[in-house]
Each structure stands twice: as structure tokens, then as C-alpha cells.
Amino acid sequence: TRKLVVKRGVFFKEEKSIPLEKITDVALSQGPLMRQFGLYRLSFETAGQSGQGALVSLLGVVDAETFREAILKQKDEMTQSSSTKAEHQPEDSQLELLRSLTYSVKNIEQMLVTLLDEKR
Numbered sequence: 001t002r003k004l005v006v007k008r009g010v011f012f013k014e015e016k017s018i019p020l021e022k023i024t025d026v027a028l029s030q031g032p033l034m035r036q037f038g039l040y041r042l043s044f045e046t047a048g049q050s051g052q053g054a055l056v057s058l059l060g061v062v063d064a065e066t067f068r069e070a071i072l073k074q075k076d077e078m079t080q081s082s083s084t085k086a087e088h089q090p091e092d093s094q095l096e097l098l099r100s101l102t103y104s105v106k107n108i109e110q111m112l113v114t115l116l117d118e119k120r
Helices: 032-037 064-119
Strands: 003-008 014-019 023-029 041-046 056-059
Touching: 003 056, 023 064, 041 064
Parallel strands: none
Antiparallel strands: 003 014, 023 041, 041 056
């Protein structure tokens, strides 16, 4: 749900993991020969990627259009949930800080009462 893992190779195995939040584009392409065989190429580009071209390119994904939409939808959902958490976090942090300060003030008041009682 948080990353795309691509494994390929028979003799020389390769595995790449791409965090969904880093994906900037999922390109879907099909040349004339690929069209004859119903094949598509999915190319994934990421933020912070060095060089030109795709970081990962897949050929022959079954139902490539649906796969592409599923990845983009998951990326959007993850981005929205992250921003929602970020919006609520300051409120939660402020509430926790307020509780901590209240607890400290009560402790100080209790210590003052104890000191005053000792002086009498």
C-alpha cells in the first residue's frame, strides 16, 4: 500500500522498490508492433530521479491501464491521508502540551501549599 515493488529476471534477478509518494508520473505507451500483440509499456518516473527516462519500465503488464489507475489512486489516497494526519497533528500536539502544562502547574501549586504548611 505504500510502495511499488518490481521484481524481474530469471538468471540475473533484480528488485526495485519505489515509494508511492515519490512517483511523479506513470506513462503508458504502445508502439505499432506492441499494438499488434496487445502489449503496453508502463514507465515510472520519480521525484529526485537522476538522469533522463524512467526509473522503472515494465512491459507486458496484464490490463496495464487498470494497473496504472490503481497505482495513481493508491498514491492519491496515501497523499490525502498523510495531509489529513499532518493537519490534525498540530492540534493533537497542542492538546498534549496543554495537558502537560496543566499537570506542571498543579504540581507547582501542590508544592507551594506544602511549603506554606511547613512554614506555619
